Amino acid sequence: MADDILELKGISLSFGGLKVLSDVSFTVPEGKITAIVGPNGAGKTSLFNAISGFYKPQAGEIFFKGENIGHLHPPKRAKLGLARSFQNIALFRGMTVLDNIKLGAHSHLKTGLLAALFYIGKAQREEMALREEVETKIIDFLEIDHIRNMSVASLAYGLQKRVELARALAIGPQVLLLDEPVAGMNREEKEDMARFILDLNQEWGMTVLMVEHDMGMVMDISDKVVVLNFGQLIAQGTAEDVKNDPEVIKAYLGSGNVSDMRRRLGVEAAGSE
Amino acid sequence: MRIGDAVSTYPSDEAIFRTQTQKVWMGIFIATLLTFPFVSSPYTLFLACLVGIAVISATGLNILVGLTGQISLGHGGFMGVGAYTAVWLADNMGMGLALSMPLAGLLTAAVGVVVGLPSLRVKGLYLAIATMAASVILHFIFVHWEPVTGGNAGINLQNANIFGINLNSDLRMYFVVVPLAIIAVLGERNLLRTRIGRAFIAVRDRDISAEVLGVDLLRYKLMSFGLSSFYAGCAGALWAYFFKVVTPESFPLDTSIFYLAAIIVGGMGTVLGPILGAIFMTLVPEILKILTAVVVPILPNAQVLLSPVRVVVFGALIVGFLLYEPHGMAEMWRRTRRYSHLWPFKT
Numbered sequence: 001m002a003d004d005i006l007e008l009k010g011i012s013l014s015f016g017g018l019k020v021l022s023d024v025s026f027t028v029p030e031g032k033i034t035a036i037v038g039p040n041g042a043g044k045t046s047l048f049n050a051i052s053g054f055y056k057p058q059a060g061e062i063f064f065k066g067e068n069i070g071h072l073h074p075p076k077r078a079k080l081g082l083a084r085s086f087q088n089i090a091l092f093r094g095m096t097v098l099d100n101i102k103l104g105a106h107s108h109l110k111t112g113l114l115a116a117l118f119y120i121g122k123a124q125r126e127e128m129a130l131r132e133e134v135e136t137k138i139i140d141f142l143e144i145d146h147i148r149n150m151s152v153a154s155l156a157y158g159l160q161k162r163v164e165l166a167r168a169l170a171i172g173p174q175v176l177l178l179d180e181p182v183a184g185m186n187r188e189e190k191e192d193m194a195r196f197i198l199d200l201n202q203e204w205g206m207t208v209l210m211v212e213h214d215m216g217m218v219m220d221i222s223d224k225v226v227v228l229n230f231g232q233l234i235a236q237g238t239a240e241d242v243k244n245d246p247e248v249i250k251a252y253l254g255s256g257n258v259s260d261m262r263r264r265l266g267v268e269a270a271g272s273e
Numbered sequence: 274m275r276i277g278d279a280v281s282t283y284p285s286d287e288a289i290f291r292t293q294t295q296k297v298w299m300g301i302f303i304a305t306l307l308t309f310p311f312v313s314s315p316y317t318l319f320l321a322c323l324v325g326i327a328v329i330s331a332t333g334l335n336i337l338v339g340l341t342g343q344i345s346l347g348h349g350g351f352m353g354v355g356a357y358t359a360v361w362l363a364d365n366m367g368m369g370l371a372l373s374m375p376l377a378g379l380l381t382a383a384v385g386v387v388v389g390l391p392s393l394r395v396k397g398l399y400l401a402i403a404t405m406a407a408s409v410i411l412h413f414i415f416v417h418w419e420p421v422t423g424g425n426a427g428i429n430l431q432n433a434n435i436f437g438i439n440l441n442s443d444l445r446m447y448f449v450v451v452p453l454a455i456i457a458v459l460g461e462r463n464l465l466r467t468r469i470g471r472a473f474i475a476v477r478d479r480d481i482s483a484e485v486l487g488v489d490l491l492r493y494k495l496m497s498f499g500l501s502s503f504y505a506g507c508a509g510a511l512w513a514y515f516f517k518v519v520t521p522e523s524f525p526l527d528t529s530i531f532y533l534a535a536i537i538v539g540g541m542g543t544v545l546g547p548i549l550g551a552i553f554m555t556l557v558p559e560i561l562k563i564l565t566a567v568v569v570p571i572l573p574n575a576q577v578l579l580s581p582v583r584v585v586v587f588g589a590l591i592v593g594f595l596l597y598e599p600h601g602m603a604e605m606w607r608r609t610r611r612y613s614h615l616w617p618f619k620t
Binding site: 093102107111 | 467
């Protein structure tokens, strides 16, 4: 059994009166692919934002490699090894693909202003070492060598997503957080992305935590699936376990019971005769 | 036609001049710059010096506005700080330009960082107003701190020399200004090849995701303000050495707008843009002046009649650029180059 690299304990988050997450606890095993699924509005992206530090949960703790990281700001968490991609592409549109990826490595570089202005010795060596690493490890791996010098604004959606993954890899993460990596993609692009995620996991030993709507992909590649519904964790386990869990089936397909639905929507007071 | 580029190493792929042709053209360009002052008339030499100074200043503003996306209307004020400081250092401490200009640049950078502090909170138009307020305050200081600035009368530069050579002619100034302009532009180009340039652009394009990737917004915004002001301070110092007098009216608010216009017309965020923009903004009024002079034999009082028209034509040209080439002259140049590379095939 693999060790857990990331552990969430009793995470609760609300915006004003709106309860987004209530008492969510689960673990992410190291070197595995974990997926968070759930119907729209289940709180998946909010959970992601809590993990990467954009939202501060009102209750609960987040442990990364046994260390409580709940109080750290997003850049600090990134530096520790939590890299994320965004649901809506957040690339730097004025830069080339190569520069976008290089920016991922920003906090590992040391060149100062003077060295940068004159591009002397150390600055040049650092840039060249970075270029080589980016080229051999990331660009080759993700098969984006043909677009490396293009501006990201001119790329197709699927490629932009791939560049975003490349940039997240350049951070040098230990856990990769992917927010809907295949949303809006066509079948071919989805298959490519699934293949990259699997390769990352198998060849690099990367721990992946992803939010995804595409059930087919989730069931195919995940080692562990966590199901959220209305901010509550309703099931977790292997893809097979989760698929047959009655709670999950109810969440996705409904139970056929009207009062059940009313209860879930929180309208029992208004709806009861 | 050019087919591919046979680079096989990363250093040669990231070099500034990647092909033999580019190096040859650059050599020709440098040779032209070197021979130009010996064949030009005193008037064009005078203009060339002005263009050189404008290139340094516009490049500085481009680092802040074009690369980092922080608008500033304080650039003229920063040039003023550099000019006054350089004159004061030269006359009171007996410094040569080699010392007084960098020191003036450093002091201006410090002022720039302070003026840049609001950028952490405000963006866009609000930042424009905040920096404009700074430039008004600086103007006030220039007028009222008489022991140092000489008040409204300004101060004269008595001791204009570099390494003991008296900078008393435009020719000598030319050979100071042009190499410095080249260094300034190379500095900006190099910056773009390293983490700092990338961080600047990241702050401009999407500051939130820049922060997630570990780019410290505070640090890079202030660094950009400082560097941009350093360029402005050096340009102001050169301006003072060139005209040998600085008054509060040497750097009015118009100067800031002049440089903003220069980088917009030239092409913001490119290396070439501020150069072309500085040339355009400095030379076009002069060219228009010459054109009106041509009409004089036919129409004796053309100078009087046409001088307001000149301003209108200049304004119309700028508007024309905004309408038809929002990416500036640099984009036009890029397209022409592309066309020539692919000729005889269509782009």
